[in-house]
Amino acid sequence: xxxxxxxxxxxxxxxxxxxxxxxxxxxxxxxxxxxxxxxxxxxxxxxxxxxxxxxxxxxxxxxxxxxxxxxxxxxxxxxxxxxxxxxxxxxxxxxxxxxxxxxxxxxxxxxxxxxxxxxxxxxxxxxxxxxxxxxxxxxxxxxxxxxxxxxxxxxxxxxxxxxxxxxxxxx
Numbered sequence: 001x002x003x004x005x006x007x008x009x010x011x012x013x014x015x016x017x018x019x020x021x022x023x024x025x026x027x028x029x030x031x032x033x034x035x036x037x038x039x040x041x042x043x044x045x046x047x048x049x050x051x052x053x054x055x056x057x058x059x060x061x062x063x064x065x066x067x068x069x070x071x072x073x074x075x076x077x078x079x080x081x082x083x084x085x086x087x088x089x090x091x092x093x094x095x096x097x098x099x100x101x102x103x104x105x106x107x108x109x110x111x112x113x114x115x116x117x118x119x120x121x122x123x124x125x126x127x128x129x130x131x132x133x134x135x136x137x138x139x140x141x142x143x144x145x146x147x148x149x150x151x152x153x154x155x156x157x158x159x160x161x162x163x164x165x166x167x168x169x170x171x
Contacts, residue, residue, distance in 0.1 A: 121151035121160055124167055137166035 049057075061071040117136040127150040132143050140163050142148050149167045151160030 118151060118160065118162070118168070120153045120155060120158075122154070123152045124149040124162070125152060126150075127161070129161070133161050135163040135166055136160045137162050 057068055057071060061068040064071065127148055129142055129144055129146050129148050132141065133148075134141050135148075136151070142161060142163060148161045148163060151162060153160060
């Protein structure tokens with residue numbers, strides 16, 4: 001034998017009633033006015049709190065000489081503002097970190113994609129430097145009077161100097 005419980009009629013109606021579709025405001029100005037109107041209207045929220053918290057809130061409100069509801073509203077507004085600020089700060093930090101990572105990724109890609117500095121060099125000529133420069137391959141500083149190798153290329157005006165250690169060796 002099964003036992004059925006009867007649902008009250010008002011409960012059935014509440015669950016079966018289709019939700020009304022939200023009406024779209026005709027213009028952006030109407031939407032702004034409607035939002036402002038909603039913000040002005042105060043709503044009542046019910047919540048359960050432990051007895052100890054209720055006592056603390058009442059004591060705190062009495063000390064401030066304000067109604068408990070005003071105290072709770074202020075606490076909630078402040079909490080939402082703090083959460084918004086924290087979220088904004090975290091978002092800015094994440095965006096900054098993402099930008100820094102993107103920059104480092106670009107630099108790494110450039111280094112990996114950097115072409116061989118000796119590309120296009122078909123021969124090397126021993127030279128004694130008259131001015132300071134740096135090795136095209138390793139970047140070591142080469143001073144005036146130092147021995148180096150001049151890389152010969154078909155590119156007019158392109159001068160490639162390398163230190164003796166960076167000259168390619170015959171296999």
